Amino acid sequence: MTMVRGMHLTPIGEGCVLLEPADGFDPGDPDAYLVPLAGTLQRMRARRLLYDLKNVPVIDSLYFAWLSSLAAMCRISGIAMVVVSMRPATAYALALTMKDQPPFDCALDVNRARALP
Amino acid sequence: MARNPKADPKATRSTNQLLIEQMMTKVATISQDIEKRGQNIFGQSNLLTIDEINDYSLEFLELFVLLLQASERIDRRGSEYKALRQFFSNFSQQIQIRGGNLEEFVRYIHFMQDVFLHNLESDATLGFQQTREILLLLASVFNDIILDVFHIYLAEKERTIQAQQEELKHTSTPITEIWDGVLTLPIIGTLDSSRTMSVMENMLARIEKDRARVVVIDVTGVQAIDSQVSHHLIQMIRAVGLMGAKAILTGIRPEIARAITSLNIDLSMVSTRSTLSEGLKEAFALLGVSVQTASGPLH
Numbered sequence: 001m002t003m004v005r006g007m008h009l010t011p012i013g014e015g016c017v018l019l020e021p022a023d024g025f026d027p028g029d030p031d032a033y034l035v036p037l038a039g040t041l042q043r044m045r046a047r048r049l050l051y052d053l054k055n056v057p058v059i060d061s062l063y064f065a066w067l068s069s070l071a072a073m074c075r076i077s078g079i080a081m082v083v084v085s086m087r088p089a090t091a092y093a094l095a096l097t098m099k100d101q102p103p104f105d106c107a108l109d110v111n112r113a114r115a116l117p
Numbered sequence: 118m119a120r121n122p123k124a125d126p127k128a129t130r131s132t133n134q135l136l137i138e139q140m141m142t143k144v145a146t147i148s149q150d151i152e153k154r155g156q157n158i159f160g161q162s163n164l165l166t167i168d169e170i171n172d173y174s175l176e177f178l179e180l181f182v183l184l185l186q187a188s189e190r191i192d193r194r195g196s197e198y199k200a201l202r203q204f205f206s207n208f209s210q211q212i213q214i215r216g217g218n219l220e221e222f223v224r225y226i227h228f229m230q231d232v233f234l235h236n237l238e239s240d241a242t243l244g245f246q247q248t249r250e251i252l253l254l255l256a257s258v259f260n261d262i263i264l265d266v267f268h269i270y271l272a273e274k275e276r277t278i279q280a281q282q283e284e285l286k287h288t289s290t291p292i293t294e295i296w297d298g299v300l301t302l303p304i305i306g307t308l309d310s311s312r313t314m315s316v317m318e319n320m321l322a323r324i325e326k327d328r329a330r331v332v333v334i335d336v337t338g339v340q341a342i343d344s345q346v347s348h349h350l351i352q353m354i355r356a357v358g359l360m361g362a363k364a365i366l367t368g369i370r371p372e373i374a375r376a377i378t379s380l381n382i383d384l385s386m387v388s389t390r391s392t393l394s395e396g397l398k399e400a401f402a403l404l405g406v407s408v409q410t411a412s413g414p415l416h
């Protein structure tokens with residue numbers, strides 16, 4: 001497991017890296033995370049980033065902006081970003097506030113995300 | 118001519134005491150009158166048995182006397198007053214449960230009041246002021262009781278309507294796992310905010326529970342679509358996507374399609390099929406499932 005400040009990164013095979021936000025992660029400061037994270041993902045030769053939302057109960061506009069920034073960075077770096085394990089209540093609340101399609105793929109869990117084409 | 122209070126012992130008593138005296142001296146007549154009227158109203162329609170009517174009549178008189186005995190003036194916060202209101206609450210609920218009519222029940226309460234008034238009229242020893250005070254007391258107590266009965270009636274009706282709406286919500290949007298990983302959600306009627314909320318909650322929970330990959334939302338039963346309904350549909354489809362499942366919208370009738378284009382609603386991000394069966398074929402295709410008859414492929 002590799003640690004970037006505020007998040008755990010675990011390579012899970014076939015170019016997939018699982019990102020689990022840790023305590024103290026601040027989505028309001030994306031610049032503090034994007035560059036070190038991009039460097040780490042490149043060193044890991046990641047082709048797909050699986051962002052685990054299991055422990056994220058609420059996705060507000062700030063958190064959504066962070067996810068969008070990360071998805072944009074992944075796209076530029078040639079990494080597919082998949083958000084996994086979103087809770088039903090979180091999906092419900094987010095769907096009510098979203099104006100467009102999310103800039104990332106979604107999967108029910110890690111296995112489904114790995115099986116995506 | 119004005120009465121001399123010293124010459125009239127009744128003049129020194131409170132309204133409550135006077136009313137208690139009235140009731141005590143004529144309790145048999147009052148009780149009989151109330152029972153008789155109760156039997157006319159509730160007995161004929163078999164809402165209550167004669168024993169029940171008599172029990173209710175006696176209980177009412179007891180509670181009313183206790184209320185009058187409790188203090189010089191009616192204490193609306195006192196336990197005796199609460200007990201009398203509770204008695205009427207229970208009584209009216211009983212009548213409602215048995216299919217009784219609120220109007221008749223209110224008439225019955227009015228009649229109870231009339232019985233006391235009738236007895237006042239026949240008592241020549243009461244002065245004008247005393248009669249007036251007794252009248253005011255009776256009017257105030259019985260008006261409160263009637264208001265309570267109305268509140269209970271309305272609350273009960275409201276509860277019934279809400280329960281029916283809840284049941285309708287569940288029965289009009291049954292979410293079924295029609296195949297491993299495929300859920301169908303037929304929507305009948307209209308989609309307002311409250312219904313969308315309930316449907317979305319159930320649907321997302323089912324996606325998680327059944328590990329669904331595809332949700333076929335069938336709107337064949339939707340009679341009309343406006344921007345609000347389409348907005349709710351888009352929200353539902355987005356929520357399905359966020360859970361990692363794919364939504365397919367089916368059953369868009371020509372009138373609905375016309376309405377959607379007129380409203381400039383963009384459904385380009387939504388996978389649509391004309392019928393539920395086409396939607397299911399699409400779902401199977403997404404899962405890599407092929408359905409065929411024993412003799413060959415299904416066309």
